[in-house]
Amino acid sequence: MQKFTFFLTSALLLPTLSCKTVKPTVPQTSKAVEAPVPQTALVPYGPAFAALWQQQSAEYKALCFQAYNIAKLRLNERLQQAHEKPLAIVTDIDETILDNSPYTVHTSLHGQSYSDKTWFEWTAKAAADTVPGALSFLQFAASKGVHIYYITNRAETEREVTLKNLQHWHFPDADNAHLLLKTTTSGKESRRQQVAETHDIALLMGDNLSDFAVIFDKLPSDQREQVTKQSAADFGNRFIVLPNPMYGDWLPAMFQYNYKRSTPEMDSILKSKLKDY
Numbered sequence: 516m517q518k519f520t521f522f523l524t525s526a527l528l529l530p531t532l533s534c535k536t537v538k539p540t541v542p543q544t545s546k547a548v549e550a551p552v553p554q555t556a557l558v559p560y561g562p563a564f565a566a567l568w569q570q571q572s573a574e575y576k577a578l579c580f581q582a583y584n585i586a587k588l589r590l591n592e593r594l595q596q597a598h599e600k601p602l603a604i605v606t607d608i609d610e611t612i613l614d615n616s617p618y619t620v621h622t623s624l625h626g627q628s629y630s631d632k633t634w635f636e637w638t639a640k641a642a643a644d645t646v647p648g649a650l651s652f653l654q655f656a657a658s659k660g661v662h663i664y665y666i667t668n669r670a671e672t673e674r675e676v677t678l679k680n681l682q683h684w685h686f687p688d689a690d691n692a693h694l695l696l697k698t699t700t701s702g703k704e705s706r707r708q709q710v711a712e713t714h715d716i717a718l719l720m721g722d723n724l725s726d727f728a729v730i731f732d733k734l735p736s737d738q739r740e741q742v743t744k745q746s747a748a749d750f751g752n753r754f755i756v757l758p759n760p761m762y763g764d765w766l767p768a769m770f771q772y773n774y775k776r777s778t779p780e781m782d783s784i785l786k787s788k789l790k791d792y
């Protein structure tokens with residue numbers, strides 16, 4: 516507030532001062548009263564803006580409906596084809612079928628980055644809303660005899676509250692047998708293979724590339740882009756992608772997955788990645 520007052524006062528005084536000079540000078544350029552470039556804080560405050568978009572933009576909802584409309588088209592196609600084993604859908608949970616934007620808002624506005632402690636406090640409430648279109652799509656799939664497997668990197672300690680949240684909304688197959696939580700690794704490949712032993716996986720759904728295939732795991736940013744281009748034909752086919760502007764591997768990929776960096780250091784790295792002109 517003090518800075519704002521200073522610049523406002525300067526702006527008001529300038530015309531007065533110029534009148535007192537013997538030779539009227541060229542009016543002061545806007546540079547003299549221009550506000551300084553603010554110190555941005557992409558970490559930890561930036562994600563609040565992303566959460567605002569997720570919560571308030573109809574476009575976010577439209578993108579989710581688009582994803583699930585495509586999922587339905589693909590599933591109907593798959594249902595017409597022969598399959599040896601029962602069909603399954605493998606889906607991620609967070610920002611794929613449950614919306615955790617209130618968690619991002621809460622931490623971001625308190626100047627905090629993600630922590631297991633605050634995350635567990637949020638998930639313990641079992642209060643996450645559904646991602647638009649997710650529930651009706653999975654209920655449709657279940658009505659066609661497709662089994663739903665939830666592969667998530669939520670912790671074993673979150674099992675009960677996660678099932679409570681899913682059951683609250685009546686997600687199909689929301690039980691212990693269909694919920695595959697994080698064990699020793701955040702990589703999901705072994706859990707996908709576990710499902711594939713007994714099922715033909717019709718679709719994979721997620722907001723993070725590692726929800727789809729091991730080829731995307733823990734890559735630096737440039738290689739993530741490269742592998743994504745190589746897999747372009749899979750998106751909207753076997754892979755159904757949901758938008759998540761708040762978090763995901765795209766962020767730590769810029770920090771070389773070093774989660775021990777300080778907040779100023781992370782903020783500085785993110786700022787260095789912004790493309791200005």
Ligand SMILES: [Mg+2]
Nearest residue numbers: 607609610722
């Ligand atoms: Mg997710």
